[in-house]
Amino acid sequence: MKGRRLYPIGIQTFSEIREGGYVYADKTDLVYRLTHSDSKYIFLSRPRRFGKSLLTSTLRCYFEGRKELFEGLSIEKLEKEWTSHPVLHFDMSTAKHTDKDRLLNELERKLYDYEQIYGRDESAVYTNQRLEGLI
Structure with missing residues (x-):
């Protein structure tokens, strides 16, 4: 049984899948193409239970520069x-x-948590202003 890898049932986080040694179907060449395209806007429409969370988690790790996971x-x-x-x-799966x-x-x-990391524009009062300030 040595070297046996498990499927990541219920795991939707790229880093957890990679660090845990779970089976991972490599589609990272598509992530690279997506992030290096000349498109100004990209709309990703995927049905329920079709990997949206895993994709966004993969993009997060990629943009954070976490080379070791790849x-x-x-x-x-x-x-x-x-x-x-x-x-x-x-x-957005964290609350009803x-x-x-x-x-x-x-x-x-969630904005508050990021403002603790990146700082807050004190003149930004409304949620949309706070998000714009972070961006």
């Missing part, structure tokens, strides 16, 4: 710079958004 994958041969960028990653107030509360909580 060892042995296609993107390792394609990317030459591995620059670390600030990343705002909003995991049954109404506008709950959604707004969750967004404000």
